[in-house]
Structure formats: C-alpha cells, structure tokens
Amino acid sequence: MATDTEKISQLQSAVANLNQISESEKTGFVNLVSRYLSGEAQQVEWSKIQTPTDEVVVPYDTLESTPEEPEETKMLLDKLVVLKLNGGLGTTMGCTGPKSVIEVRNGLTFLDLIVIQIESLNKKYGCSVPLLLMNSFNTHDDTQKIIEKYSNSNIEIHTFNQSQYPRLVADDFVPLPSKGHTDKDGWYPPGHGDVFPSLKNSGKLDALLSQGKEYVFVANSDNLGAVVDLKILNHLIRNKNEYCMEVTPKTLADVKGGTLISYEGKVQLLEIAQVPDQHVNEFKSIEKFKIFNTNNLWVNLKAIKRLVEADALKMEIIPNPKEVDGVKVLQLETAAGAAIKFFDHAIGINVPRSRFLPVKASSDLLLVQSDLYTVVDGFVIRNPARTNPANPSIELGPEFKKVANFLSRFKSIPSIIELDSLKVAGDVWFGANITLKGKVSIVVKSGVKLEIPEGVVLENKEINGPEDL
Template identity: 80%
Template sequence: MASNTEKLEKLKSDVSGLSQISDNEKSGFINLVSRYLSEEAQHVEWSKIQTPTDEVVVPYDTLASPPEDAAKTKELLDKLVVLKLNGGLGTTMGCTGPKSVIEVRNGLTFLDLIVKQIENLNSKYGCKVPLVLMNSFNTHDDTIKIVERYSGANVEIHTFNQSQYPRLVAEDFTPLPCKGETGKDGWYPPGHGDVFPSLKNSGKLDLFLSQGKEYVFVANSDNLGAIVTPKTLADVKGGTLISYEGKVQLLEIAQVPDAHVNEFKSIEKFKIFNTNNLWINLNAIKRLVEADALKMEIIPNPKEVNGVKVLQLETAAGAAIRFFDKAIGINGPRSRFLPVKATSDLLLVQSDLYTVVDGFVTRNPERANPANPSIELGPEFKKVKDFLSRFKSIPSITALDSLKVTGDVWFGANVTLKGTLTVNAKSGVKLEIPDGAVIENKEINGPEDL
C-alpha cells in the first residue's frame, strides 16, 4: 500500500503530463490533494460550536435604510461587480445545457432575468455594473453562444472559466484521464470555492480593480431571490453559519461527525443556513489569494464513472468567510432566497405566487402566509419537459399550504389549488384534473374524488 507521500509524488508526475490544463490548475489541484491527504482538520470539534450572536449574524431588519440619495447610490453601484456562478448543468431536471438557460417565466431564462435586473439598475442610476459569469468547462461553450444575444443590452458581460481538475481513481489516486478517460467524464469543476483563485488567474480581478471596482456580489445563477436566511425543513442539508473559536464560520454537512448529523439538520439548534449570496471586498480577495491564505474545508465528493469509483475534492465559497477580517452574516428574509433545484421549485416561481418586474421576482402580496407552500412532485414530473407537458397552465397556488402528487397526473388549465392537497393516481391509471377546477383540502385518489 503506497504511503500518502508516495501517492502525492506519483500524482505530481501524472498531473505534470496532462496537457489539457494550465500550470495554475495543476498547482491548485496538487495543493488541494496534498491538503486532503494531510487530513488537516476535516471535522470540527463539536463541543466548540456556538450559535452565532446578532453581532455575528445581523438580522436583516435591523439594517437601517437611509432615504435614497440617487447620486450616492450611483457612486456605490459604480464600485460593484455582480458575479453569478454558472458552472452547473441542469442534469437533475433532465436538461443538457447550463442550468441558467432553463426557461423560468414567460419564455425568459434565469440568464435573461439576471441581465434584465442589471440593465434596470444601470438605466435607473446611470451606473455601469458589469455582469460576470463564472462558467465551467461543462457550460462554457453554450454560455458564450447565449451571451451573444445580449450584445445590445445595457450591461457589460464578462465570462471566465473556473478550474478544471482531473477526477481521482479512489483505489490508487491516479488521475482518471491517465487511465484513458480522456473525455469530459475524466474531469470535474472543483466547487464554487474555486471562484477566488479563478477570478484572479483569469485576469478579471485585476481588471475590475483597475476600473475602480471595490465589491463583488456573488450568487448562484439559479437563485432568483438573490443573503443568509431562516432555515426551513427544505434546507436541512444546507450549510449553516456558526461561531467557532471566536470567528464566524460556515459548517457544511460533510464536516459533521456522523453522531451529530441529526442535530445539524435540526432547525432548532441551527436556525439559519447559507444561501451562497456573498458580498466581498475585491482588494481583500486579491490579498488573500496572493498569500495563498484561503484554505477552505475540503468536501470529498465520491462518484462513479463508467463503473470506476472516483473522488472529487471540492470547496465552498462561503467557507472562506473565516479568512476575512470582520466578516458578518446577514439573516435575510426568505423572499431573498428563491432557488430552483427541482421542478417543484419551478412550479413556485412560474405560479401566481410571484410576479416579475424589470427582471426582479417579487412575492405576491395576496399570499398571507410568509412561508412558501410545500410541494412534492413524483418522478413523472422530474424532467422540465415532462413537468411542462403535465400542466396545461400553472395552477393558482396563493392559498396553497402543501401539495403532494404521485403517479400519472395531468393538470388542466386555470386550476386553483388551496390548503393541503394530496393527488395520488393509482398504478396504471391516468388521472386528469379538469380545466377550471378549484380544489381545497382534499385527498384525491381517482376521478370520483374530484
């Protein structure tokens, strides 16, 4: 059995021969694997974890909003860069391209809405906020083609690629491309924690600093609410902010000892979770990257590729919080977090629960309950194409509390759903909800229950 030192030496030799990636990527990858093999603090000491105070995680409603001064707002916006993490594919929802090009509302994609938002800001205040997309090798080509559509938009769009690292064969730590897997399957993007070195290596960080930019807002491209927000039962696996040895820190489920996983998922002890909306000082990023100080916790992600067990080592951007002086979290309202991870989320944002104005998705004031309805759709609805074909139109759900759908169910046009509903089509039976149906607090197992 090779020692870790021997594994690392062999890996360095293997990686040096990979012509598909840059020297920066090679050294970044070796650095990551070296840290992983040295087993530096992968787990936190559970007894040292403390719930963060209001000084560390500031309640959103305590942030005073001064009366708007358009000139001051323009001055601040001119120091801002908006960066969207655009490396993910829509594979979990049955799509082949970048997730950001899934249509969300009225034929508009995530990317369309993001561009509209920034265009609106730039037009309203006469400022020049650029949009930056961090792509991965999976999304780069498609995104470049799509960005050409916005050539006439009032927003300057920049793109760069995050690192491309080789997947490791779990058995012997050989890079998968060295075993003949030379296509895309041999590689992976190492999580959004890679945003910091990649922003620097791409030259974009120095470019923005030379233009007088000072801050970057980083968010996932699929979060239309784009801040830290109160945790709900839908978010129990999301990272949370903690106080640890006097600093605010991100705790991810992968770092939690097995004995404490249920406690981690509790919404009593850990009341907030990380939405990956980050406001960061660009000068601080430059200083920390150049000092190689951003040693975020490593998240091992085991996968299987064509029957071979492989390992991906990843990091999360939010975990960098402990390396920035005087960093705080802001506990924002749920309305500022509207991710689309599955078609059940797509149903929410396409419904009358939200309206879209100037690219901004706003909650319908007619909805009295501050929480969103809980929606569970069966596997028949998993792919976007199937989801869309099963609704003649998206139902009205402003008065819905929860919806669970299983089996071969089809929804007619102008359906209204209220209260708590279960729709369960028996095996082999096609269950159609008629046009114009208003259904409230029901369990539907067949046409006779409608």
C-alpha cells in the same frame, strides 16, 4: 501500499503530462490532493461552538437605510460587480446545456432575468455594474453563444472558467485522464470555492480592481431571490467588512444547509459533513441552529487578491465520490461559503426569505410560474395576496421531473395562493385554470391515467382516481 509522499510524487508526474489544463490548474489540483491526504482536521470540537451574536450575524432590519440621493447611490453601485455561478448543467431537470437557460417565466430564462435586473439598475442610476459569469468547461461553449443576444444591452458581460481538475481513481490516486479517459468524464469542476483563485488566474480580478470596483456579489444563477441589495452593500462599505454571507431563517426543508457559528473567536460556516455523527440531529434541529447559508456572498475584491496571492484560502475539502464506467473515482471540492473565516471583519446578515428562491427541481418551477409571483423589471416579486410567509410545500412524482414533461402535464399552472401542500404521483394531467387550496394529494396507481378537468377548485382533497373528483 504507497505512502502519501509517494502518491503525491506519482501524482505530480502524472499531472505534469496533462496538457489540457494550465500550470495554475495543475498546481492548484496537486495542492488540494496533498491537503486531503494529510488529513487536515475536518470536524469541529462540538463543545467550542457558540451561537453568533447580532454583531456577527446582523439582523437585516437593523441595517441603515440607503442614501436618498441618486448620485450617492450611483457611487455605491459603481463599486459593485455581480458574479453568477454558472457552471451547472440542467441535467437533473432533464435539460442539456447550462441550467441558467431554462425558461423560468414568460419565456424568460434565469440569465434573461439577471440581465434585465442589472440593465434596469444601470439605467435607473446611470451606473455601470458589470455581470461576470463563472462557467465550467461544461457550460463555457454554450454560454458564449447565448450571451451574444445581449450584445446591445447596457451591461458589460464577462465570462471566465473555473478550474478543470482531473477526477482521481480511488484505488491508486492516479488521474483518470492518465488512464485513457480523456473525454469530459475524466474531469470535474472543483466546486464554487474555486471562484476566488479562478477570478485571479483569469485576469478578471486585476481588471476589475483597476476599474475601481471594490465588492463582488456572488450568487447561484438559479437563485431568483439573489438580487442586488443596496442596504447590504452600503453596510459593508461603511463597516469595512471584507466578507458577508446572507443567511435566512431555517425551515424544516432546509435542515441540511450549512449554518454560521462562532468558533474560537471567528465566524465560520458549519456544514453537515463536519458534524460528528452523534450531533447530526442537533445540527438539523431548528431550535439550536436557526439560520442557514443562502450562498449569496458579498466579498471585498482587494481582500480576495491578498488572500489568493498568499495561498491562504484553505477551505474544508468536500470529497465527492462518483463512478465513471464502473471505475470508482473521487472529486475533491471546496465551497465559497467556507472561506468566511479567512476574511477580516466577516459577518453574516440575516435576510428575509424572499432573497432565497432557488429553482432546483420542477416543483420549484411550479412555484415561480404560478400566481404566487410576478416579474417586474426582471425581479421576481411575491404576491402580497398570500398571507402565509412560507411557500407551499410541493412534491411532484418522477413523471414531472424533466422540465419538458412537467410543462406538458399542465395546460396552465394552477392558482396556489391559498395552498399549503401539494403531493402529485402517477400519470396525472392538469387542465387550465385550476385552483388548489389547503392540503391537496393526488396519488394514482400505476396504469391509471387521471385528467384533472379545467376550472376545478380542489381544497383539502385526497384524490386516488377519477371517482374522487
């Protein structure tokens, strides 16, 4: 067996010959693999974990209100950049191309809504908040074409690519492209923790600093709740916080999400992968760990520059095993939230659940296309007619997984203001103007086709076939 030192020197010579990627990508990749092989301690000492105080995780309702004067608001906003993580493909939802171009509502895509939101801010306050999209090599070409349609808007839109790293063959730690896999399957984007070095390497970071920008608001492009919040921006500027993670109260649907802890005097992210096996159930409970990371992050640009240049952002490595044409490969990734412990005066802010509205599956699409939400100026706003603060839980069978199939099975999205839970499985089709209330389960056997007639109200019903309607 080759020693780790031998593996690294073999890797270095193999990577040197990969002419598809830049020198900074080569260096970044070799550094990541070296750190992984050295086996840096990933797990935490459970007894040292402390629950963060309100100074560290600030309750949202204690934030000061923002300045009344439009001029002061303009000054705040002129320090801000919005960055959306746009590297993901819509493959899990049956779409080709960037996930951000899936239509969410009224024919508008995630990207349309983001652009409309920032346009209305810029117009209202006369400021110039730019939009940055961090693409991956998977989404770059499509995104470049798509953003041409915004060329007349009042926003500067910048794109840059996150790093492209070669997948590693698990057996011998040789890059997959060195073994003839030179197509896209040989490569991967190394997680959103890469946002900081990529911002610097692309030249965008220095350009933004030279324009007087101070903070970047980073969020997933599929989180419809991640909109610019002046109270948060105002708080960070006043308190000189270099980093802020928005967290929100955990429900049973979020038990796997990372949480913030105080550890050896610093605030840090605790992910399920770092939890010793015997404590996983405790990690998932909502008694001890009451909050989770929304991945809405606010970060000071000068601090990013300082830390990237010092090569100080050594986030926990997340090994992600995959298989390509029967070959077992490894992708090493990092998460942007894990960077919190490297920044000065880093905090969490415990925000309302409305700031976390991700669309990961067609069941989420059903929520945001329903009467539970409306869209105003690109902002997705929850219907006050629903008194329950939690959204209904929705479970759709594989027949609904792809967006096209999901859309074809609903003549119109049912009214769900008073719905608690919905489970649908099998060959089910919905007519128009249906109302669902309470707990509804529609589960039909294989080979049975069920059409729910238009206009019906289903309340606390269990349906297994036409006879139950």
